Amino acid sequence: MRICLRLHTPGIFDSGWAPKVIEALRLQGEVEAVVTGTTGITAMIDAGMEGEVKAVREKWSDLLLAEKKVPDYAVTASHSVDQERLKAEGFHISKKYPGLMLVGIDTNCRVVVPWVRGTEGFAARLAKDLGVALGTTQDYGKTHWGDQDREYRRVLAAAPGEWLLIDGRVVGRVRSKDVVVIATKGEVTGIMGADLKGDGLEKLGRVSLKDAKISSLKTLRGPVAKRRGREVPKGGKIALIDHSGYAVYEYLGMGLAGAVTVGDDTTAVVGDILYRYGIPVVGLTDGDPDGLVSGELYAPGSMSLRVIGDDEFGIAVREEVFGGKLVIEGDFEEVKWRVAELSFSRRQLRYMVYP
Numbered sequence: 001m002r003i004c005l006r007l008h009t010p011g012i013f014d015s016g017w018a019p020k021v022i023e024a025l026r027l028q029g030e031v032e033a034v035v036t037g038t039t040g041i042t043a044m045i046d047a048g049m050e051g052e053v054k055a056v057r058e059k060w061s062d063l064l065l066a067e068k069k070v071p072d073y074a075v076t077a078s079h080s081v082d083q084e085r086l087k088a089e090g091f092h093i094s095k096k097y098p099g100l101m102l103v104g105i106d107t108n109c110r111v112v113v114p115w116v117r118g119t120e121g122f123a124a125r126l127a128k129d130l131g132v133a134l135g136t137t138q139d140y141g142k143t144h145w146g147d148q149d150r151e152y153r154r155v156l157a158a159a160p161g162e163w164l165l166i167d168g169r170v171v172g173r174v175r176s177k178d179v180v181v182i183a184t185k186g187e188v189t190g191i192m193g194a195d196l197k198g199d200g201l202e203k204l205g206r207v208s209l210k211d212a213k214i215s216s217l218k219t220l221r222g223p224v225a226k227r228r229g230r231e232v233p234k235g236g237k238i239a240l241i242d243h244s245g246y247a248v249y250e251y252l253g254m255g256l257a258g259a260v261t262v263g264d265d266t267t268a269v270v271g272d273i274l275y276r277y278g279i280p281v282v283g284l285t286d287g288d289p290d291g292l293v294s295g296e297l298y299a300p301g302s303m304s305l306r307v308i309g310d311d312e313f314g315i316a317v318r319e320e321v322f323g324g325k326l327v328i329e330g331d332f333e334e335v336k337w338r339v340a341e342l343s344f345s346r347r348q349l350r351y352m353v354y355p
Helices: 018-026 038-046 060-066 083-096 120-130 200-204 247-252 264-275 310-320 332-345
Strands: 002-007 030-035 053-055 073-078 102-106 111-114 144-147 150-155 163-166 169-174 179-184 187-192 194-196 214-217 237-242 256-262 281-285 303-307 327-329 349-353
Touching (some): 002 018, 018 030, 018 120, 030 038, 038 053, 083 111, 169 200, 237 247, 237 264, 247 256, 247 264, 256 310, 281 310, 281 332, 303 332, 310 332, 332 349
Parallel strands (some): 002 073, 073 102, 237 256
Antiparallel strands (some): 150 179, 163 169, 163 214, 169 194, 179 187, 237 327, 303 349
16 A cells, blocks of 8 residues: 655654654555655754655645556645644645545644545544544635636635735735635735735735645744754855745755845745754845744854845845856855945945844
8 A cells, every 4th residue: 555645844843743653654554755845844854854754846736646656545744733724734635636535634633534535444543543533524615716807715724813825925914714815817916804914915926826825824833942954065056045945955955155045034944944054144134024933043154134125135136146147156255245245335235143
């Protein structure tokens, strides 16, 4: 029996449940364990599970269907604040990919949910082996619909006070459990039940509202007990990482000497990851963090430039320092001070911080 397991969210690793889930599933068949997302991959590395879990970039559901043979069972395991997260995720995946024999696990809520008819026995055995309860599915009804030029998407499992993300970009803060995103001709034009964040919608660009990944959360990851790196090639490459934290793992394999990061939260996420490898960053921030990251650490030699507009200045850095590229060869100290001088000459610099 072939089982594909997705370990979803950092908490499944930080709580110590990831190896327990893998062990329980191995009692029933051959297990392929994967993890997606920047913080999930980082938590997996911190837990020292590179030999057990494969990091993948694509969506888990797309990965499953791209395989030559769909697994006998697809299992998604998370460590969420409540069962609504698990049920919302399972509902979306089961509706979009009805051919998957899908089972959900939430180790914080201690429950296993059989999402598809025919998975009940498998789920019951898994729940027994894990020492948790067997849960039930939930039908949320229609979550996407259209009306002439407009389309609507109801957001599941949103809680007041959380940040609302569309395709990884923060667009607002949730104020009601009933959140509906509205789009006109491919552009998000409004959100019911949430307070919009500045120019969050403008930065979002065109999206497929039906297929977009929409989620809400308070923080990307809780307190980190132990940060752990691994051996990576050493080299002289310097990367420009603009609101795309995942790219850091691609660049690490190239031989990274340092990075220039654009955005408050991107700087915190990437800086903390590269701290594990002793690789410094130059962070371009404008003092408008979303609070998705806290307690981050930076490698010696790092510097944060507080500028008037990090997006606009990031474009200038790409053109004038990186020559329009995202990766260049060079001396990090030289690049760091070129970026600092550019911020001064363009009258963008407010002040420098050495974290």
